[in-house]
C-alpha cells in the first residue's frame with residue numbers, strides 16, 4: 001500500500017539526506033519534492049500533499065530555530081526525518097478506535113460505498129472472518145437495484161457456508177433490511193451484515209435510501225468499502241458518505257493489484273475514520289486485518305527510518 | 312486557472328525560467344482534476360515546449376497564450392485518431408459479401424477491464440443502443456467466475472427483451488443470452504457463442520468477461536487467449552472515471568498482455584481498440600481519467616457511461632471535457 005511503498009521511497013530519499021553534507025532549505029526542498037511526488041503518484045489528495053509539504057517545512061523551521069539541532073548536522077537530519085514521518089503517520093492513523101463486535105450481542109454491520117467497489121464480496125469475506133472466530137454470522141442482501149445482486153449474495157454465501165437473507169420480489173431495500181435483521185436477531189446470530197446497493201453523492205435519492213436503511217437496522221458499525229484505485233474523487237465522495245451514513249470504519253479493497261490506495265488514505269484523513277481491513281483478492285479468505293499502529297511500527301522497522309520513535 | 316497565469320506579466324519572449332512556476336501550478340491543477348501524475352508531467356512539458364521562445368505582449372496575451380496552449384494540447388490528446396462510428400463499422404462488416412458456401416459471421420465486441428468498473432452494465436447499455444439501431448444482439452456470458460455474473464446478464468437480457476423498440480411492444484428475438492454456467496473456459500464459450508450467433512443470424516455478439524487485476528498473470532493470459540482465439544472485431548477496455556494514477560498501469564498492461572499473446576500465438580497482433588469510460592456521473596468536473604486513458608493508448612473513448620440505466624450511454628464531447636479540465 002501507499003505507505004509501505006513510500007517506506008522504501010522515503011528510505012531512498014532519506015539516505016540521500018544522509019549523504020548531503022549540510023541540511024539546508026535546498027536539501028529539505030529536494031527531499032520533500034521526492035516524498036510528495038511519491039504521494040501524488042499513489043493518488044493521495046493533491047491538497048493534502050500540499051498541506052503536508054507546508055507543515056513539514058514549518059515544523060522543521062520552528063524546531064531548528066528553537067535550537068533542536070544543537071548545531072549538529074545529524075540532529076538536523078533527525079528533525080527533518082521525524083517531521084516527515086509524523087505527517088505520514090498522521091495520514092493513515094486518525095487515532096480513533098473502530099467498533100469491535102461483542103459476543104452474545106447481535107452486532108449489526110452495514111456496508112456502504114460507491115458502485116462496484118467490492119461491498120458484496122467484502123460482506124461475505126467479513127462473514128467468513130467472524131464466523132471463523134466463533135461469531136454466528138449472516139448476510140442480508142438489501143440491494144434490490146443491481147441486476148443479479150441477490151444471486152451474487154446467494155451464491156457466495158452458499159459457497160462460504162454462511163446464512164443469508166434476501167428477496168427476488170420485494171423491491172424496497174428498507175423493508176428487506178429490516179426483515180432480515182429482525183429474523184437473524186431472533187435466531188440469535190452474533191454478526192449480521194447488511195449489504196447495500198452502490199451509490200454516489202451526486203444522486204441524493206440514493207443517499208436518502210441509505211439513510212433510511214440505516215434508520216431501519218440501527219447498525220453498530222457502518223463500513224465504507226473503497227476501491228484502492230480511486231483517484232481525486234475519493235475525498236468528496238468519502239465526506240458525503242460520512243455526512244449521511246456516519247460510517248465508523250473503512251475497508252480498502254483490491255489491494256492485491258498494483259494500486260497504492262492513496263485515494264483511500266485521503267478518505268481516512270478527510271473523515272478521521274480508521275481502515276480496519278484490506279481486501280486482497282476475489283476469494284473468500286482474501287481479507288487482511290489492518291490496524292494503523294502495527295502497520296506503522298512495521299514501517300518504522302524499515303532501515304533508516306528506525307530510531308525515529310525515540311525522539 | 313486564471314490565477315496561475317497572473318504571475319506572467321509584461322511583454323517579452325517567454326523563457327523556460329518564466330514558465331517554470333506557471334507549469335508547476337498547471338501540473339497541480341491537472342492532478343486535482345484527476346489526471347495521472349505521469350500524464351500531467353508530460354502534458355505540461357509539451358505545453359512548455361510549445362511556448363518557450365514565443366513572443367507575448369502584456370499580461371492578457373500571455374494568459375491567453377498559455378491557456379490556449381494547454382487547451383490545444385488536451386484537445387489533441389482527446390480527439391479520436393480512428394473512427395468511433397461503431398454503427399458504421401458493424402454495417403460495413405455485415406454488408407461485406409461472403410462466399411456462397413459460407414455464413415456471415417456476426418460482428419463481435421469484447422469488453423475487458425479490472426474488477427467492478429462496469430463492464431457488464433455498460434455492455435447491456437451498448438446492447439440496448441444496438442437493438443434500437445435495428446440489430447439482433449447475442450450476449451455471451453464469459454464471466455464464469457464471479458458469483459451472480461450469469462444471472463446479472465440474464466436479468467439484463469430479460470429487461471431488454473421487454474423494452475419496446477421501433478413501435479414494437481417488446482424486443483423479443485432481438486436479444487438473447489448465450490451462457491454455459493460457471494467454472495468453464497471463457498475462450499471456449501465465446502467461440503461457441505460466435506458460432507451460435509452465426510447459425511442463428513445474430514448481427515452482433517457482445518462478449519462479457521470477468522474483471523481482473525492487470526498484473527494477475529494467469530488471468531491476463533486467459534483473457535489474451537480468449538481474444539486470440541476469437542479475434543473479435545472490437546476490443547473495448549472499460550475503465551472508470553473514478554480511477555486515479557492506476558489508469559496508466561491498467562491500460563498499459565491490458566494492452567501489452569493482449570498484444571504479446573496474440574503476437575506469440577501467430578495470429579494478428581491485437582490490442583485495445585477503444586475505451587468506454589464509466590461512472591462519469593460520480594466525478595463532477597474531475598474528468599482527468601479520460602485524458603490519462605487516451606494519452607496512454609492513443610485510442611479513442613468510444614462511449615461514456617453516465618448512470619445506471621440503459622440510456623445512460625453517451626458519446627464523448629471533447630470540447631466539454633476540455634472545458635471541465637480547464638475550469639477552476
Ligand SMILES: Nc1nc2c(ncn2[C@@H]2O[C@H](COP(=O)(O)OP(=O)(O)OP(=O)(O)O)[C@@H](O)[C@H]2O)c(=O)[nH]1
Nearest residue numbers: 115116117118119120121198254279280281426427
Ligand atoms: N482483485 C480483487 N477483486 C475484488 C476485491 N474485492 C472485490 N473484488 C471484485 O470487484 C468486483 C466488484 O465487487 P462487488 O462485491 O460486486 O462490488 P459491490 O460494491 O458490491 O458492487 P455494487 O453492488 O454494484 O455497487 C467483483 O469482480 C469482485 O470479485 C479484492 O479485494 N480484490
Ligand SMILES: Nc1nc2c(ncn2[C@@H]2O[C@H](COP(=O)(O)OP(=O)(O)OP(=O)(O)O)[C@@H](O)[C@H]2O)c(=O)[nH]1
Nearest residue numbers: 115116426427428429430431432522590616617618
Ligand atoms: N453511477 C454509475 N454506476 C455505474 C455506471 N456503470 C456501471 N455502474 C455500476 O457499477 C457497478 C458495477 O457494475 P458491473 O457492470 O457489475 O461491473 P463489472 O465491471 O462487470 O464487474 P465485474 O464483472 O465484477 O468485474 C454496478 O452497481 C453498476 O450499476 C455508470 O456509468 N455510473
Ligand SMILES: [Mg+2]
Nearest residue numbers: 119120143196
Ligand atoms: Mg453489491
Ligand SMILES: [Mg+2]
Nearest residue numbers: 430431454460
Ligand atoms: Mg461483470
